[in-house]
Amino acid sequence: xxWQIINGATTITFPLAPQTVVDTPPIVDSAFKVTSGQSxxxxxxxxxxxxSLTGFFFVDGQNKAYLDTTFVNPLLSLNRQxxxxxSPTSRYNGTWMLSxxxxxxxxxxxxxxxxxxIDLKQGAAIVVL
Numbered sequence: 401x402x403w404q405i406i407n408g409a410t411t412i413t414f415p416l417a418p419q420t421v422v423d424t425p426p427i428v429d430s431a432f433k434v435t436s437g438q439s440x441x442x443x444x445x446x447x448x449x450x451x452s453l454t455g456f457f458f459v460d461g462q463n464k465a466y467l468d469t470t471f472v473n474p475l476l477s478l479n480r481q482x483x484x485x486x487s488p489t490s491r492y493n494g495t496w497m498l499s500x501x502x503x504x505x506x507x508x509x510x511x512x513x514x515x516x517x518i519d520l521k522q523g524a525a526i527v528v529l
Contacts (some may be wrong), residue, residue: 403453404486405478405498412474418455423492425449425457426522449487451492451520456506464505467514472503475518482526496520497528 403414426449435508479500486493497520504515505522 401488403488405475405514406484406486407478408482409416410474410478412471412478414455415457415459416455418453420452420454421492422448422452424452427428435453446524451496451522452517454515454517456513458521462497462512464465464512467512475516476503481528483520485520489511494522495526496502496522499527 403417405412426447427443428447429441429443431441433439437438444468457467459466475498478498481498483496483498484494499519501517501519501523502515506513506515
């Protein structure tokens with residue numbers, strides 16, 4: 401199974417798995433010092449869960465126009481939108497808000513690829529204004 405980002409009729413299937421996946425647990429803790437000894441830790445509840453993906457889009461034999469049309473432009477059109485993520489690891493599956501951090505064009509000889517860095521954010525609700 402591959403990584404997919406879906407919104408309505410738009411489905412973007414990643415040709416390669418992300419190189420890095422960082423799942424930031426949504427815990428907010430704080431602490432305060434007590435004069436008589438150790439600090440007290442206070443759990444303030446859940447914060448926004450952030451899933452950060454970095455990797456690259458490359459398809460053997462395809463040019464930059466193909467990568468733009470198939471991956472980059474569709475993802476840019478979904479930036480700051482609610483999307484469904486489907487991944488090989490079911491714990492990441494669900495509804496997220498897509499936040500694109502960067503696309504970097506790379507050319508090595510005749511090979512074209514795009515490096516990407518995206519965040520997917522998950523909370524109790526997603527409101528897009």
